[in-house]
Amino acid sequence: MMNVEPPNGSDAPPERREREERTGAAVNDYVAMVARHRPYRDTSPRRTIPFRDFRQEVRRHRPSDLLPTLAALALAGGDPPFSAQWLATMPPWAIALAARESILWGNEHRKEGVTGDDLRRLFNAHNDVVGVPRERDDNFVLGMLTQVAYEQFPYQESIFEEVSRTHALLVDGLSAVNLEVLSEKAWEEMLGAPLGQVVGATFFLQVAASKNAGWFDHKWLDRPDMQEIYDVWPREVIERRALELSSTFEEFKAAYHAAPHPPDGNERYSFNPLVERPFVRMNDGRYLAPQPRLILRTITPGALYYRGIRALGEPFARDLGKLTERYVGRQLKSIKPTPDLYPEILYGKPEQASTDWFLVLPSVVVMFEVKSARFGLLERAAAPGFEKRTKSLIDKAVGQLIRSSTEIDARNPAFEHIPSDRPRIGVLVTAEPHYLANSHWTRETVQQAPFPTLTASLRDIELLAALPLDEVERQLVEIANDPDRSTWSLGTAFDRSKKQGPNVVLQEAWDSYPWLEELDIDEDQ
Template sequence: MITTDLPLYPWQAGLVAREALVAPSNSRTVARTPTVADLLGLCQMSDTLDQPVFQEHADLHEFGLRMAYLQFPYSEDQYGAVARLLPMLDRHFSRPPFEIMSREAISDVLGGPLDVFVDSAPFFSAAAIRNGGRFQESWLTGPQFAEIRAEIDLDVLMSVFRHAWASTIPDLRARARSSTSANPLLRPFDWNPLQARPYVQLSDGSHVAPNVWWAHNRVSPTAVYHLGMDRHQESWARDLGRAQEDYLVHQLGQLEPLARVIPEFEYPTRNGSVRTVDAFVIFDDLVVLVESKSVRARLGSTTSADAYRDLLRRDLDKAYGRQLPRSVDLVRADHPKLGGGVSAKPVVALIVTPEPLYQADSPSFISSLPPPPVPTSLIDVSKLEKLVAAARVTRSSDIIAKQAGRGSHDSADMNNAFQAISGGLRLPNPILDEAFAQGRWQSSDET
């Protein structure tokens, strides 16, 4: 069990755990039980591994990309990821536009209702921390869990655990081996199946979470995406993308009456009817175009600069090259659906993705896309939630204009701006805060 009090980095621990899975069976036989000192030694050895950047003609941008995807996910705020699930997915899904998504389909994918999946986050995260990473189902019948049994159906909770939290060693080993890089120098950056299934079932039926970081970050829209993709493939991806679009408009609606929020609409052109960006946010001094995109970093796309540029071009070229210019033209023409009086206002744009696309806004990668007609920033949903919260607190569009003008590669400067507004506290976002308050328990400490 790798805990937060050991002097090591989570990505070091992840590499050791993954290599233990993919190692040949005869190399896993040990003469004695490994100690904490053994673990620390193995983790520290990861810093001495040869790297492609040390080779001749190495691409430093490529190295920065790989390191970003190796390390940055561990610093992401989990509050929004958990709280976002209910307002985004606990809803009616009309047909069309949705293809297969429904409350029943989500429950089928997760092993139980969405609210139980959300409430499983602090429960199984706390279990990993408090019990040395070990968990036994039989414990749930004990007196220490009497209050838990009064709050939640344990059969449903354990169904969610088996579907969304745990897996067997053979399954995890097969998943790890199937995604192992042919180039051994890239092995530290390979996808780790323990991130998707943080608990491992042992031969006696008990479970262990090798790394608390993975347990802590299990519940999120990203988890729902991958669990659904295993069963429904692209139909699930499209539906989740539509749900994200609706959620962003819902989030932006919190800016009213400070700003007017106008959802996408169709308008005629010589080539037929086309749609605008997903939302126009019209402040007194600024127009913000917001476009939701479902692009996620795929396996193999984050270890090669060329593959990453291909990913961006494939999934974002339309937004940068067509959707933004057309919608900017509507603003400049004072289209009647925008309410009038917008043509002279400055315009900026936000392209919003479900997860951070690390380094994508840096000149080395963003230059692969058509130049946008207005200052544009590529951000994730979590950043949009923070921008909405900050704009509500300041009663101003300044923070959004700052983000769009600087881009995500100036994240340190933006973090300082958020800190100055919040005073170091979490910025209030009513949609997230109300959803989080619906949980059966308010913190993992109570579990």
């Protein structure tokens, strides 16, 4: 069982030290309660409550008490993979949701303090929330599972891949691809500093908050022992980044109300401004991250996508598409031993483009079609019509795969280096996970190819590229032809009994930064 030791800086006012001690006691009490918990089979009907009852449970507490307690609890949970017991009793997405509701609707005119039993009531209420029943149409199950997937799965993904991918995808590729608007200078103009420095500054803020129960205090930057850090990450970049990633309570509320919202009854899936600005500015001048896991996610490709679209418009989206295509090729080329891999083929008059990559293996040709399109907020919340976005994306990609396959069969001279004497598999690669794209519910609504097709995220491709070449071939063939496993998320379908090495591309990207993981930035020094 993990204990949470509250920071007790000698310069902190006595009132603050007392609050921090109460926070640590509440978290330790609840963690101990969870450790003693033993699930049991209960055949009675489960209690269900509307979302407004969960909101009222949150509003029982002062934000100045609840938010620090949630931050400390989030850090007590450590990093994924989380245990099933942890996910059932203090899920990280519930922490972020409770923090959102506290900032939006809480006030200081409440009873002081939060106890372990208060946390028990809060998370039980969260687990009992039921939304407005969905219309029982053909997409009923798909809609419910889409909501759950996009609410929960991102919090269970390792941040190593997400952060490393930012550098490998958005920095390493700049000089290798002919782009319209993206460049090192464009990133610097957008972010106020080179992208690499922004990644480092964000990492610094993550470490600072993680070491100090979610808190960040600008006064720490005045310490004389910080100069070593500023030699790598300039102080002005750290300060600018901290300001960018924070909001006042009023700014937070304005951002929430300005965002599109799903239908009434599904408020839990509404926009959470903590995703874009994970720190809130508290009354004492310090910044607090109620769900610290969201800090580093602000510099993932998915987060930077929206920054780029706002600043550079559609040309940015086209550039990102080119970078994503190159990134998939770079991952596939890293497979050992080096595979027979061929890029996009231009053919015909008027000129057309084939699928993006052809991986030629002894028993199969695997065709990869890469798409960088992303789900919007309402589509993640499975608002009416959400399935049309997925269908459009998959149908377009499958059509491209079918056309390339037809040209191979027709022995088009432009495709003469692609064997026509073996089966084919099509892989649609998406820049972000489309968690249910392989499921029966999605497959029933989209175009079908005359050969097996799978949808894979960049994370899935990174897992694939860490396998030896013979395993890549065996596993893709087995999964694609298995009626059950072919409907799973590709990363889940992989045979994990086979030892995987590190992903070379991601490791090189991670190692390119002086991560300073041993930094000592505890408040009490």
